[in-house]
Amino acid sequence: MSAGQMHPGMYPVDGDLVRRLVAGxxxxxxxxxxxxxxxxxxxxxxxxxxxxMVVRLPLVQSGAGDVSMEQVWLPRLAPHLPVRIPEVLGAGEPALGYPWPWSVYRWLAGEHPEAGALSEPVPLAEDLAAFVAAMRSITLPAAPQAHRGGPVASLDAETRAAIKQLREIPQEGVDCDAAAAVWEEALRAPDWDGPPVWLHADLMPGNLLVDGGRLASVIDFGCTGLGDPACDLFPAWNLLPRDAREVFREALVVDDETWIRGRGRTLSQALIALPYYRRTNPAMACNARHVIRAVLDDG
Structure with a gap:
């Protein structure tokens, strides 16, 4: 669970506010x-x-658009996907001083998978590949641009700034020269030149639910939309061990250039997250450290 103030401008949500919003x-x-x-x-x-049921409320303004995105697109995406995704049961509106839209969803059972503690890593890799492939096959009109779905170069300034920050935090033990080399390789890889594909665009362990080690649900579609297929390769490094990583890649038939971009994108997210969340969100910081190790060990 998050500890401390993660972002400036967080709204003080508590159980009493949620009860009053629901009742109203x-x-x-x-x-x-x-x-x-x-x-x-x-x-x-x-x-x-x-x-x-579960109520989901943005804590910061940047999350408000995610709620609206899900209310529009989740019902359209659900019939095309092999696992359950959130079902919107109620679309809440700003009230009682709370400034943003919010949603009530059907409760989805399951546990978040943990890197290094998977009971069925290879079958889970197959399940994840099936989900990603299903997303890519969707054709729906008026699709939005995915968050993070653009060229790798669009992440360059923020990634380099994060590497610079991590050089100033030696206790994290990040090999910043090696991280910079992986990032440079991603920048050199050709951009995706095919049609953009549907992406979840935030396949973090915290957005996956497993049951008996197998993928049961995928949640949090606030970043979804069209973009570079490399954006949905994140589980290869943020969750799966090496053998399952290869199963995931083979199932999706990922070419070298897309794999390099995917590895760089995953590393970029982790490099940015680690200095930002290291004191406020232990789960995010822990996974960022895992990703950095996995990517650098992957060579």
């Missing part, structure tokens, strides 16, 4: 119990509502 806009659920759910998420608070 969804009176049929006013008597249900409200319970804060521990989460490693960065821009939303999650509250269990009764036994079968």
């Amino acid at each position: 806009q969804f009176p049929q659920w006013a008597e249900l119990a409200v319970e804060r759910r521990p989460s490693g998420g960065t821009v939303n608070a999650m509250y269990r509502l009764g036994d079968d």
Whole structure:
């Protein structure tokens, strides 16, 4: 669970506010119990509502667009995907001083997978590849541009700034020269020259739910849209061990250039996240360290 103030401008969400928002806009659920759910998420608070629902509220303005995105696109994407995704049961509006839209979803059971502690890594890799392939095959009109879905070079300034920051935090033990070399290789790789494909665009362990070691659900589609297929290769390094990583790659038939871009994109996200979240979000910082090790060990 997040600790401390992750971002400036965070709205002070608590259980009492959630109860009052639900009672005011969804009176049929006013008597249900409200319970804060521990989460490693960065821009939303999650509250269990009764036994079968969950309320998701942005903590910062940058998360408000994600809620609206999901309300529009989740019902359209769900029929095309091999696992469950969030189902919007209620679209909440700003009220009681709370300034942003929010949603009530059906509760999805499962556990977040943990890198280094997977019970079925190879079958999970196959499940993840099937999900990514299904996303790529979707054709829906008026699709948005995915967050992070553009050229690798668009991440260059922020990635280099993060490497510079990490050079000043020697206790993290990051081989910044090696990280910079991997990033330079990603920049040299040709940009995707095919048609943009549908992406989840944020396949972090915290956005996956597993049951019995197998993929049961994928959540948090706030970054979804069209872009470079390399953007959905993140699980190769943020979750899967080496043998399962190869299964994931083979199942998706990933060419060398796309693999290099995917590795660079995954590393970039981790390099940026580590100095930002190292004191405020242990889950994000821990996964960032894992990614950096996995990418650098991958050569």
